[in-house]
Structures are given as structure tokens and as C-alpha cells.
Amino acid sequence: MPLAAEPDDALEEGDNQQLLLATKGGPALEGLVVGSYCHDVLIRGGRVVGETLGGAAAFVSNVLDAASPREEEQEAAPFVVVSKVGRDFAYASEPAPARRPPLLCASPTTSFHAQFSEAAASAHAPDRELRRVRACDPIYPADLPDRRFAYGLAVGVAGEVLPETLERMIRLCRAVLVDAQALIRAFDGDGAVCHVSLEDTPYARLLPRVAFLKASSEEAPYVGVETARRRCCVIVTEGRDGCRLCWDGGEARVAPFPAVQVDPTGAGDSFLAGFAAGLLWGLSATDAALLGNFFGAAAVSQVGVPTFHPKMLQAVKEILEDKTTKRSSPCINGTTFTLEKSNMHDELHTALQETVRLMSEQQQADPANGNGGDICST
């Protein structure tokens, strides 16, 4: 079982007490999200079919604000985003960056072109070719706040989370969740995204101090799941087939939720944030992956950063209040993690599935809110 990160002895002991108080029914657990907002250009058949706010920080903030537990008096979910953009950033007024403004740099905002294949995407084949067209400055350890956090999400998309930055996150946060795309992406001369073996990167030595590593099925071969699972819990997401968790001594497959795919961008980011929110609600890792699948499915149903219907969020909150004992989970508070599914896993899946059904009925009844058809395939 992976252990929580060792405390950062550079911080005052009092900080530790503050964190522990926060996990005993005090204010909700504070998180640290590290990764940059970016510009996304969606291209199909040589034509631009969408230009949107992107970057895992955008998709992750969107889901954490929607789904993580918070006290009644708290306006927004308690987490900090450390992100960097250039003066050309075009989405400062969108909810995520407006609520958690990025650091401004002299370099341009990171920009990706996503070329969608004409063939229908399959769960395991890459549904798009990504090209990093511009890259903003990296995020340095000194850019992180000098205080403790209950959890951290390392969610770079363009190499901006440096190994030394991830190491600082590990020292500041009790549990760190990492998206493999922050660790194994490389960019060829034209900026096309390719992957390197995790073992060949300076991040590999940090894996034993990471709690959860999420990889898509396309990224999984570069992570080396059979090796990585001995160091931390690895979650492999498999598009419309849901996901599977692999840890030292066990594994679990977690069922997906139905979705009419419109734009696959941000599915993995939304999954990871939904998973983290599930841990904060006190779910075991396998149960929390249901919430990840739920928000991953919701993400692909819309172009760009999705908006969630308030009735859907209220229904999800009621389900979680009913099925969990909030923030009692050792997954965030303790030094070890509960990984296996609980005896209410299937009940939770059924309840969330019912929410999906109600929302799709709502969308059919209100075509204005409907999907514009899958812009990313024929």
C-alpha cells in the first residue's frame, strides 16, 4: 500500500497540526492543482471545428468545483490552482481561470491543435493526434504556495510540471495524484505529441511517493503498469469501456457510464478530478473511480470544458451524502489507502446511472441543451 508523502520539514510543525485539524471534521480538505490552462484548437478534415479553453487545470477545476465536498458557508471548493499563461490568454473570463487566475508570463499561452481522426474512435485507439503549437513557461517549485495541502493533482499537459516541481508537491501534499500525460509526453520537431518510457524519465524515482497514477490505455504501455503498480496504485482509463485499477496485490475493473461522445477532450482530466472528489467524499479508490467515470462520460458529451446541469449536480451530491461518510476516508487523511470496492459499489453505480438517464431525458426534452453531434468524427 502506498504511504502518504513524508512531511516537508521546512514547514513549521504547526502546519501539520492545521492539516490534521482540517481532517477532523474541520474545514474541507484543501487541494493543490498544478498544471497550465491552454488554448485548444479542434480540427477535423483539415477544418477548425472548435477553439476552446483547455489544459487539465481547466477540466480538473471544473469538476472539483462541481463535485468535491465543501462546507455550507464555502463559496467554492477549497483548492488552489498553480497555472501559467501568456498575455495572449483568451479565456481569462471563463469560470475556472476567473475563479483561480493563472500566473502571467512573458512567454505565450500553451496551445494544442487536436486533429481528430476520420475513423470512429475506439476505446483503445487514439481518437486524436495532438500537436503542441506553443508552450508557456514551466511551473517551478518556487511557484507553489509555501504551505501544506491534503492532496495534490499534478496535471501538466505540455511538460510544465518539472520533476523538481512534482517533488515539492509530494513534500507539501499528504497524497499526490498524477496524470501520466504530465510525465511521459515528448514533442517532436513539429510539436507532435509522442511518449517516452516513464522509466527513462527523472519522474520514475518519485513514483513510490505518489498515491495514484492515472494513464489512458494509449499511455499505459509507456508507464509500464506491471512495474508501476508495485510503487503506487495505477488507474488505466479505457474510454467508453470505463477504467481499471491495478495495485500491488490486487486490481479492479470499474464500469463506465453511457455517453453520446461529442468531444473526447478533457475526459481523462475530468476522470481524475471526479476520482479525487470521490476520495474526498470518503469513497475507496475503486468506488471513487465510479465518480471519475461519471465525470469522464459527462466531459465527452460536450465540446470543451463541460457545464453541468445544477439538477444533475444536486442529484450526485445527494447520492454521495447518502452513500458515504464524508471525509472519513483514509484515502486522504491516513497514511494508507482503501483500494478495494465496498459492498455499496454496485448501488452507487446504479444511482449514478439513474442520474445519467434523467439528464439525457432532460436534454432530449430540451434540444437547445442537446449535443451538437460528434464534431470529432465523421
Ligand SMILES: Nc1ncnc2c1ncn2[C@@H]1O[C@H](COP(=O)(O)OP(=O)(O)O)[C@@H](O)[C@H]1O
Ligand atoms: N465515449 C465515452 N463514453 C463513456 N465514458 C467515456 C467515454 N470516453 C471517455 N469516457 C470516460 O472518461 C474516462 C477517461 O477517458 P479516456 O479517453 O480513457 O482518457 P484520456 O482522455 O486521458 O484519453 C474513461 O475511463 C471513461 O470513464
Ligand SMILES: O=P([O-])([O-])O[C@@H]1[C@@H](O)[C@H](O)[C@@H](O)[C@H](O)[C@@H]1O
Ligand atoms: O483529453 P485529456 O487527455 O484528458 O486532456 C487534454 C490534454 O491531453 C490536451 O493536451 C489539452 O490540450 C486538453 O485541453 C486536455 O487537457
